[in-house]
Amino acid sequence: MKMLSLKVWKGIIILTVVFMFFTTYGLFDKGVDNKVNNNYSEENWKSDTTPIVFDWYIDFSWFQTKWGINPVSKYVTDKTGVSLNLITPSGDETEKLNSMIETGKLPDFITLSAQSDGYKKIIQNGLALPLDKLSEQYDAYFMKVADKQKLEWYREGDGHIYCYPNFSSPVTDFNNFKEEKPSNQAFLVRKDIYEALGKPDMRTPEGFLNALERAKKEFHMSDGQELIPLGFHEFNESGNLSLDSILPNFLAVPREENGLVYDKDTDNEYIRWLKTLRMANEKGLLSREIFVDKRAQIEEKITEGRYFAMLYQSSDMSAQQLELYSRDKNKAYIAIDGPSNSKLDPPKLAGDSISGWTVTLISKSCKNPMRAMRFLSYLISEEGNKDLYLGIKGSTWDVIYGKEQFKPEVVDLLNKDRIAFDNKYGAASTYWMLEDGDLVQKWTPDNEEAIKMISDWARGKTYNYSLFDNVYTYDDSEEGVAFSRISTKWGSTLKKLLIAKNEEEFNSILNEFIIYRKEQGWDNLQKYAQQKYEENKKKLNVLR
Structure with a gap:
């Protein structure tokens, strides 16, 4: 065998030293050492629970709950080593997000509405890490706990998946939706006023306007404050959820006709009801406040029982409903048959869809993609959902009558004061960013009567509109x-x-x-x- 020259040997030695240096200090691919242990069945988050803090941006100014202030969030941190610095915009959400995108530097995690364009802008600007690649590199367990239909739904044109949804339901039936999860879209009226008016039929424009007029006239002042005849969600630059989504569903406006996507904005029934609302304004039944109030102001008015009727998402006013009910159950809101089409067809309300409510991404600026990916896998797993929803065994929940469920005193506070519950316990959807709505059903307690009397009304009226998402x-x-x-x-x-x-x-x-x-x-x-x-x-x- 021919002997290697001294020059060649020196080269080999230098290359070996350089390789060892880069390997030792992690300057090659961060995932090299982890691929060996990247087992599909292994809960990789358990392999490193040293303390780390992630910044997590939540694109909803109304969300004000912090991490680490209650037992459940502390429990998750003790278990995983992960603490969260939850960040929300103090003003306009769109401006805040656009500002972050312009700088190119985002927090480690980002949660945004699945119905807006914000998350798509982040992806298009190359500011999100592909979850499938992170999984391949750091955490194959993600592919075990993630729902395959959800992954395919969010797969981008480049073949990668950049986000994962919460409250997303895999599609099995496009007609009647799951009875245990009725729609949160509702037409609400204040029980005492509605009954005092003789429970008027508000399905027709005439009956609707007449009831609003009588409510304003006969109950002009309520508990020392002027009654607002009709309430909606807040108006934004692209419209209003109550009028753009909830109203057409109450009118059973079709999403497609003869196989073609249908244009609801020019639907005769929809225009008929927009004209009814115009007439309501002409009659002085639309308060100027409803055009400018943001969610915080709307919630305050709901708590005070200021609205007679509302076209609203019941889940967005549950805390206020519970407070109203605890003070005087007759002044709480009930769901009734609201605006209907001229045939008085039952509504076709929207339930959870494959898109979900929000989506969460890991940003390209993430300080530790490996830990972030593994923490995300934990959160979407059954264990993570159980930890965040039920909390701590013996403290917030126990096995009662053979079922894992909240302890009685925990349920009692949940049903009486949602804000106090979040602060004291931090369970039951306090941290909803990656909650699986279907998965937590088995732990969800029966609704208090204040909530049940609204949700029960929507049973049998709920449909899945996933085909029309995006x-x-x-x-x-x-x-x-x-x-x-x-x-x-x-x-x-x-x-x-x-x-x-x-x-x-x-x-x-x-x-x-x-x-x-x-x-x-x-x-x-x-x-x-x-x-x-x-x-x-x-x-x-x-x-x-």
Whole structure:
């Protein structure tokens, strides 16, 4: 064998030393050492529970609960080593998020609405780490605990998955939804006033307006404050949840017709009810406050029982409902049959969809992607859901009558004072960012009567609209830009429609909007939506 020259030997020695240096100090691929132990069945978060703090941005200004202030969050930190610095915007959510995207530096975790374009902007700007790659590199266990349908739903065009949803339900039935999880969309009235008025039928425009008029006249002042005849969710730059989503579902406006995505904004039944609301304003039944109030102000007014009727998501007012009920159950809100189409068809309300309520991403700026990925896997697993929902055995829950459930005193506080419960215990969806709504059903206590009398009304009226999720886009494509402009135009148009002086002005404003959206490429947008609808059917293996 030919001997190696001294020069070659020196080169080999130098390369060996360099390799050992880079390996020792982790300057090669961070995942090299971890791939050896990256077992599909292994709960990798258990392999490192040294203390670490992650910054977690939650894009909802109303969420104010901190981490580490209650036993459940402390328990999770003791168990995993992970502490969270929860960050929420102090002002406008869109401005805060856009500002972070512009800097290119985001907190370790980001949770945003699954219905907005925020999370898509983060992905498009290359600011999120692909969860499938992180799983491959650091934590194969993620692929064991993650739902496959949810992963495929959020797989991007580049083949990667950048986010994971909460309160997302895999689709099995597109008609009647699960009875144990009825919709949270409701038409609510204050029980005492509604009964004093003789329980009027509010399904027709005439009955609706008459009931609002009588409520304002006969109960002008309530507990020393002026009664607000009708309440909605807050108005934003693209419209209003109550009017853009809940109202069409109460009217059973179809999502598709003859296989084509349907345009609800020009539906005759929908326009009929927008004109009814315009008439309500003309009669002085729409308070100016409903156009400007944010969620905090709305919640305060609900707690005071200021609204007679509300088109609202019941889950967004449950804490206020419990407080009202504890003070005087007759002044709490009940759900009744609200606005209906001219045939008086029952509503088709939205339940949980495959998209979920929010999505969570791990940012490219994350200080420790390995720990972040493993913590995310823990959170979406049954163990993580149980820890955050039930809390600590013997403290918040125990096995009672053969079932894992909250202790009586814990349920009692949960049903009486949600805010006090969050502070004292921190269980039962206090930290909802990656909660699996289906998974926690087995631990969910029976609703207190204050909540039950609302949720029971929605049973049998709940449908799954997953096929129509994300058929429009907010991205930087031609379609996305057009839809963003049209949405902003609709946000200002909706208010103008409601305060129009007469029906002629209403028609003029609506026609102006229809012309505007056509100029912005509405026909192409409808073709795009149809294409996405067909893609959704393939993703969810639905033949229609």
